[in-house]
Amino acid sequence: MNKGVVFWIGCFVFLFYGAVAVCAPILAPYDPYAITGPPLKHPDSEHPLGTNATGQDILSQLIYGTRVTLLVGFCAAAISCCIGTLLGIETGYYGRIFDEVVMRIIDIVMTIPLFPLLLVLTLFFTPGIFTTAVLMGVLGSTRGIRVIRSQVISIRHATFIEGARAIGEKDHQIMYRHILPNILPLVTVKFVSSMQHYLLLGVGLSFLGLGDPMVIDWGQMIEQAYSSGGFALGLWWWLLPPGLAVVGISLALALLGYSSEEIINPRLLVNRL
Amino acid sequence: MGVLEISGLSVRFMIQSGIIYAVDSVDFSMKPGESCALVGESGCGKSVLGMSVMRLLPSNAVVTGLVRFQNSDLTGLDEHDMQQIRGKEIAMIPQNSAMALNPVMKIGRQVTESLILHRGVSRKAAATTAIHLISRMGISDPDHAMGRYPHEFSGGMQERILIALSLACNPTLIIADEPTAGLDILIRNQTIELLKEQSRGKTLLLITHDLGCAHNLCSRIAVMYAGEIVESGPTSDVLSLPKHPYTLGLLASLPSAGFHPIPGMSPSPAGFPAGCRFCARCQSATDLCHTQHPPLRIMGGSRQVRCLLYD
Amino acid sequence: MWGLYIGRRLIYSGIAFFISITITFFILHLMPGDYITNYLLSLGTVLPQETIDEFHRQFGLNLPLTDQYLLYMENILLGQWGYSYQYSVPVLPLILDKLFWTLIILLPATIMGILYGMVLGAYSGWNARSKRDLSLFNVMIIVRAIPSYWWAIMAILIFGYSLSLFPIGGYTSISILYSGIDPVDVLYHAFLPIAVLTLTITAGNYYLMRNSMISVIGEDYITTARTKGLSENSILWHHALKNAMLPVVTVAALQCASIVTGSIFVETVFSWPGLGLLTTEAIRARDLPLLEGIFLLDTFVVIVANIVADLLYPLIDPRVRAGGDE
C-alpha cells in the first residue's frame, strides 16, 4: 500500500540531504565564505544560483548550510529524545514519589511560555549552534517524557516484565533489557517527528536573527535576503533556494515520521467496514 | 421453509501477506423458532460466519455463496436495505466487552436508538418501551438506569443491556456472539437463563466456544473447525455420543471430563492441507485422511459428519 | 467530590503559577545587558556613570536581587505591573492594547483552525485509507511541513505584491488618520495573516483528529451501533465523533494558551505589531518590566487554559467525571 512507498521517498530524500551535508566540501563549487563574484549576480554558468549581497556563491552556501541546519535539528532531537526516554522510563517504572516530583516539575515548566523563554535563553547564552540545539532539546523534552512514561506504565505490569522480576532481575536490567526494546519503536518515531520540529524551529530562530554568526545556515540566508529587501526586487535566487531547501527536508522528515508511525501503530491502518 | 438458509458460503480476507480462508463453503439452515449453536475454538470462523450474515465484514473480505433470510438473498441487498434488516429483522448480541457500549452515551439513548429508527416511534414512547425492556432484563430501578453511563454498570449488567438493545425491535433472528465470554460463572448462568426466556419463540443462532452454554440454550448444534462444519445434529445426541474426532476432543478437553486438551494446533487459515483439516491432530487418522478431503455426509437422526472414518 | 476536585486543581495551579513566574523573574534579571546602558549607548555618546546609577536607583535595580524579587511579588499582588522602560507607560495597558491586535488575527485563526482541523480530520479519519482520505492526508502533511514564516513570506509576495490583492502589512490603511478606524479595512489587512495562521493550525489539529477518529472506528461500540442498523452518518455523528474529539479537546485548550506569543513569526513578516513583536522588541531592548508582564500574562493564560481543559474534559467524558482527576 501507499505507506511503504511514502516511507521510501522520505528515506531517500533525507539520505540525499544527509549525503549533501557530508560531502559539502566536494559538492560545493566555491568556499561559501569566499567572495567569488560581484554582489547579487544573476544565476549563470559559474554561479548556478547567483551570488548574495556579499558576492558569495549561494549554491555553496546552500550546500554548507545543509550541515548546520541538519546538525541543529538532529542534536536537538537526539537530546530531547534521550531525556524523554531516560526520565520517561525511570518515572514510568518507579512511579510513586519520584514520578510525582518529576511530573509536577514538568507541569510547571510547561506553564512557562516556551518560545519566548527559548528566545530569552538563546540570548542569555550567546547564540550558537549547540546552545540552540541544547536549549531546544531540553525545553522540548517535556512532552516526550510524558508520552514515553505513559507507554512504560501501560506495559509495566505485562507478564513478561513480571516474569523478569520474578526471576529476580535488577530494576535496571528490566528497564533497559525488557522495557526499552518495547518502547524503542515509539522513540524512533518521536525522534523523526521532533527532528522535523526542531529543524524548523532552529531555522526560525536564525530567521529572527538569533543564528550563529560563525556558520552559515538556511535561516540566516533567508533572513539576509528578506531583511535587505531582496525578494521585493525580484532577486528570487537569493531567497527561494534556502526556503525551498527547508521545505524539502521538513517534508521528507514529515513523510518519514508519519509512515513509520503507521508501521509501528497498525491501528492507523484499519480496514474500513 | 427455513428462516435462515446459508449455502456454499465462503469468506476470504485479502491481506498484504495473502489470502485468509476464514469460512469455507458452509451450508447451514435454521427453521423458525429453532435455536442453534455454532461451536468451535476461536479462529475457526464461527464469528465471521455470524458477521457475514449481518454483512458487517471488513472491506477486504470477499464473500461468495448464498445467505437467504426469509427468502431474500442478503448477499444481494445494498447497504441501505441491509440497514433496514439489521436490528429490526436480525439482531445481534455482540460479544461482551468493556467497549461494546458507547462510553459517552446514556444507556437510555443507546437502547431507544434502534426503536426510534426502525419503529419510527417518538422518543417518549421509545423510552417507555425501553424501560419496560430493561426491567424485563432484571435490572433494578430501570428508569434511573436509563440516565446512566455504561461504566457505572458491572459486566453482567452491561451484558443484560446489550441483550435488551438487541431485543428492542423484537427481531425474527437473534445472533448471539459469545454472550457469556468474560463473565464469572454465576453471572454466566444468569445470562444464559435470561437469554433462554427472552429468545423463546425466536430463532436464535448462538455462537460460542462454551459447550455448556450451547447445551443449555440450543436444540441443535454445529461444530466448526478450520472454517468448515465438521459435525452437526441435535445437541443432546452430538454431545452424548459425538462422532467426529474433533468433537470428541472438545468434550474430552472440558474440565468436567478431566481436561485433556487436543494436542497440536489448528492449521493456519492461510492455506489448508489437501486432506482432512483435522488429521494432523487426529489419533485415528489414516493415510487416506492426509490426501482426501472428506465431504459432509448425512447420518441417521438428522446428523452430519465430515470424517472418512464413517465411509 | 466534584468541588474538591476543582478546589485541588485551583490551589495546585496557583502554586504552579507562582513558581513559574519566579523562575522567569530570575532568568530575566540575570540576563546580561541592561536597558539604560543600551539606550544611552544608542545615543552615540559617552555616558557619565552617575546617569546609569541614577537610573538603576529609580527602577530599584541597585537593590539585591532577592529584594527586587520580593518587591516584584508584592507589586503583582497589588496588581501593579510597573512601567515599561522603552515606552515609559504602565505595562498592563500596553500589553492589553497589543493583545487586542494580536487577538484580531489569532482568535479567528485559532477557532477556524481547530474547527477545520476537526472537521477535515474527522472526515478523513472516518473514510480512512479511502482515496479522498489519503490525498487529503498527504496535502495536510505538506501544509504542515512548510513553516509558518515561509507561508507568510510567500503569501505577501504572491497575493500582497505580485497580484496586489492584499496589503503587504500593517493594521490598517492610512485612511485611519482621516476617517477613523474602519473594521472592514482592518479585516482586509488581517486577511493574509489570519489565512496563514489558520492554515498552520488546521494542519496540526487535522492530524490529531484523524488519528483519534481512526482508533475510534476500531472500537466495539461502533460495531454494536452497526448491528442496530444505524446509517453510517448517524453512527458518525452520534457515536464516533464525540469519542474521537476527547483527546483533541486538551490539545485545543493548550493551543488557545499559546495564543499570546503564538504568532511571533507571522507578526514579524506581516509587520503586524501585536504581542509577538512586542515580545521580541522587549527582549532585544531588555525592557524587563514589559517582559515580566508578558511572561506573567502568558503563564496566566496557559494555566487558565489548562484548568478550563480539566473542567471541560469531564463534561464530555463521563468516565473522568466519576473517576475524579486520576
Next chain:
Amino acid sequence: MNTLGLLQKCRTNVPVFLFIAFIIALCVFSGCINEQTPELPATHNIAQPSGTDVVIPVDLPSDLISSNVITKKKGVPAGSMIYEGLVTKNRNGTYEPALAQSWEVSDDAKTWTFHLIHNATWHDGVPVTSADVKFTYDYLKENNLTMGFVLSDVSSVTCPDDYTAVFQLKNAYSVWPDRLAQSPGIGVYPKHFFENITDPKTYKDTEFIGTGPFRFDKSEPGYVRVARNEEYHGEKPEVSGVILKLITNKDSQVLALKNGEIDVIRDITPAVAENLLQDPDIGICIVPGTNGYEMGLNMNQYPTNLSSFRQAMSHTVDRSTICDILGNAHPTETTYLLPEVAGEYVNPAETGMYNYNLTMARDELLQAGFFQDEKGTLCGPDKNPVELIMPLGGKASTGTVDEKIVTVLRNNWETLGITVKIAKYDDESQYRKAIDKGHVFIDAMPSILHDDPDDLVNFAVTPLKNKNYYNFNNAEFNSLTDSVRNTINKEERKQIGYRMQEILSEDIPTVPICNIDNYVAYRKDRFTGWEKLLEYSEIDNPTVLSSLRPVTTS
C-alpha cells in the same frame, strides 16, 4: 502488495504532486514577475494619503511616538519634528539658528550667551522666553531625566532678560553649541506646561507642545500624524503634515515605496536602489559619507597590544574590495577624521598611510618575531598560533555592513594564517564588554559627529570616562584633548588636532576602513526638494521635511 493497492497509490498521489507543483510554480512565478515588472503594480486598493502629507516609514513600534518625549531622544532637535533646540548644525559643520538667533562665548569658553528669537511661540500660542530655557535645564536636573546628561557640563543657566539665556559651564567647552545641537542634543520644553507635572517619567503626554515646524496631530494604531505648524516662527513647511507609518521589515518597506504607500525609505543597498530606479516615479538621493567604519584594536590584549602587530594589521585592510562589495562606500585614507565633513581639520600629512599590502604586512610580522608554521598558521613570538577574537554587534551591525567587512578581513587574515573567531551580540552593553575582552572590532561612527578635533576625545582618557574602547591611553593625547576644548581660536585648534592625529597614526588604536553613503529612495511623483537631505542626512529631520514641496498633479 496487490495491484489494487498499486492503483490506489497512484491515484491518491496525483493531487499531492499537483499541490507541490502548484506551490513551487507560484514561488518561481512570483519571483519572475517581480524580476520583470519594475512598473508599480495596481494600487487601486491602497488608500493614498489625502492632502499633501509625507509618509515616512518607522521600523519599530517604539519609534512611532513615546508618550513622554521629554525623557526621550524623540524630544531632541535631531530626532524631533515637534521640539526644537537653541541651535542646529548641518553636515557642512555650520551652525544654524533655531530658537536662538545668535550667541557669543567668553574667552575662557565657559560662559555662553544665547539670544532668542522674539516671535517664537509654543504650539498652544504661549510665547517662548528664556525662562523656558532655564526651566528645561532645571527640570531635567531636578528630575534627573535620562536626557539630562547632555547638560551635565552646565553649572547654571541665568536669564538676564526674556530673550537672553546664559549657560555657565563647569569647565571650558569650545564647541558647546555642538553639544546642544546634536548627538543627541537637547530640546527646549514649555515651562507653563511642565511646571505643574511632578512625575515626568510616568506622565503620559497627549499634547506634545513644542515650537517646531510641525505640531502633534493624532496617533492611531500603526500611525502618527503631525500637522504643519501655521504659527511657525521660521520658514513654514509647504507639506500639510507628516505621517509616520510603522512597517517593521525592510522588504515590506521597499514594497510599500513601490506601491506608493510611503514616500521615502532610507538605508537601502545600492543593488536595491539600482532596481528601484527602474521605476520612473522613484528617485534616489545619495547622502555622502554619513557613516564612517573603523577597525578598532584592543590595546590591552595580546597580540593587538604589540604596536608592531597593529602596524602590520593596518596594511591588511583591503578597502577597495570592501567598497566594491558595499557598493556605496569610499575608502577612508586618513588617520581618523572623515575628509568630507572634517574639511581642513584633517592633517594632510597623515592621509594614505594605511594602504593595503599583504606582503608588507607579512614582512612586518616576521620582523616582529611572528612566523608561519608548516601548516601556514601564523604563530606569535610565544610560539602559539595567533587567534583574533572579533565581537560583532552594536551600532555597526545595522544593515549588516560590518558582517560584509568582516567577511573580507577574515579572508585576508586567513591568507596570513591568522584564525578569526566571531561572536555576535544583540545587546549593546554586552557587546561593549565583549570588545574589551576581544582583539578587533568594527565600529561605526555617524560621521556628522566627527567633524571637529574635539571629537577625538573618543580616544582619550578623561575624568569623565576612565577608559575608551581601544584601551588607548596616551598622556600627551589626553592633555591635548583638554587644550582643544579650552581653545577657541580655530587655527590653534587645527594645529592641536594635527598633533593628535600624528599620535594616533603612530599608535594605531584603530584603522579607518571606509565611509558609507546613505542611499535614500523617494517618490518624486509626490514631493520634490529632497536635496536638503544632503545637509541633514535623516529623512525625519524637520528641516528636510519642511523644505519639501508637493508635486501639483492636475
